[in-house]
Amino acid sequence: MRGAVDLSSLRNRPQTPAAPAGGAPPSAPTAVNSLVMDVTDDSFAQILELSRTVPVVVDLWAEWCGPCKQLSPVLEKVVAELGGRVVLAKVDVDANPQLSQAFRAQSIPMVVALLAGQPVPLFTGAVPEQQVREVFAQLLQMAAQNGVTGTVDVTGEAAPDEAAEPAEPELPPLHAEAFDAIEAGDYARAATAYEQALAENPRDEDARAGLGQVRLLARVQGLDLQAVRAAAAAAPLDQEAQFAAADLDLAGGHVEDAFGRLLDLFAALPNDERAPVRERLVELFGLIGDSDPRVLRARGRLTSLLF
Structure with missing residues (x-):
């Protein structure tokens, strides 16, 4: 995937805040106030930076795509259930041609994860909810192995695990x-x-x-x-x-x-x-x-x- 996807041109763009899906953009450039966001060519740099703290799942979709409309609610449901351990970034490929080209989205829906700024392929097409859960569980394991173990709180502000989780009991x-x-x-x-x-x-x-x-x-x-x-x-x-x-x-x-x-x-x-x-x-x-x-x-x- 790293060889096929070149995100370097999107890293240094002006960081226009990513907008919550269906809502107005947040007021501060560094704020992320929703677990589900609409992302554009211009705001993608912020998502890359966020992926250093928490895994970001990128959903590449289009308004005319029937399978996309089937998959998106499933993705949003599973992300919500994970309680801030994963963020969902939605990319309209028609409105964001540079992101579409960067990810080589020849078939949609296409779902990719970002870990520490690096793309990780997940799946293409509308898949069953159980499969989505299995893939997300594997993504969280991979994220832990790569030190991407943060969370976001209910307002979407990035927070380290230590602040989000109670202290673990002492081992026997x-x-x-x-x-x-x-x-x-x-x-x-x-x-x-x-x-x-x-x-x-x-x-x-x-x-x-x-x-x-x-x-x-x-x-x-x-x-x-x-x-x-x-x-x-x-x-x-x-x-x-x-x-x-x-x-x-x-x-x-x-x-x-x-x-x-x-x-x-x-x-x-x-x-x-x-x-x-x-x-x-x-x-x-x-x-x-x-x-x-x-x-x-x-x-x-x-x-x-x-x-």
């Missing part, structure tokens, strides 16, 4: 020890701390999730992606080769690829060799979360293979 000692070990790259010590926490409280779901994460980090540490993929391709029934490839898939965000790889392996193996594959799948399911649609689909396929 074993959890704190695990976090310190993770920061030091000592995954074995982190795993030991989480295992001890679970021994003391088997219902500690945070410790269970943390243990799964550090085990994954330990397994992928030092792996060569190309070598692992080549080994998995050469030996489709080798459990260790497929486990390593699935771990790298999951660590890289390719969740469905990881699940699909292990489910295909499970289906191909004799019944007496399936148990380790099922255990690894269950472990990976726990890392993603039982309510995630990708986990639900994978569990459904696993159940059908079992029975």
Whole structure:
């Protein structure tokens, strides 16, 4: 996307305030008084700057576009539910040809995110509300990884997370020890701390999730992606080769690829060799979360293979 979209010409324009959708522009150039804004070629520089604090979703639309009118209310609803963690910038491509050209909006509706001034493609076309929610959840994860973790308050003024969120409670000692070990790259010590926490409280779901994460980090540490993929391709029934490839898939965000790889392996193996594959799948399911649609689909396929 960075190679396809050139926003440099829009960065240094005079910062005409972005107008709330359907309303008058704010009085101060630096104020943003709505979570949903109409943005123009001239006011886009302000949105780029705002994206350094909070993720900005850009909705490229046109009045004549039927799918745009279907998608826009969905985007606005999901943005409102996120309570200031995301801002929506609406761009009428007919009225703003330079933005349309910059984003190469050949088909609309087109939805792009801005993180720290950099464009991130999301999707094109009117998509279901559930898919919008999933994409926004992934956007927030990406934003956190890139340090874009601010919020806007109800009046739209940018505010850091510390001001918007109450202070987090102090971590239990074993959890704190695990976090310190993770920061030091000592995954074995982190795993030991989480295992001890679970021994003391088997219902500690945070410790269970943390243990799964550090085990994954330990397994992928030092792996060569190309070598692992080549080994998995050469030996489709080798459990260790497929486990390593699935771990790298999951660590890289390719969740469905990881699940699909292990489910295909499970289906191909004799019944007496399936148990380790099922255990690894269950472990990976726990890392993603039982309510995630990708986990639900994978569990459904696993159940059908079992029975």
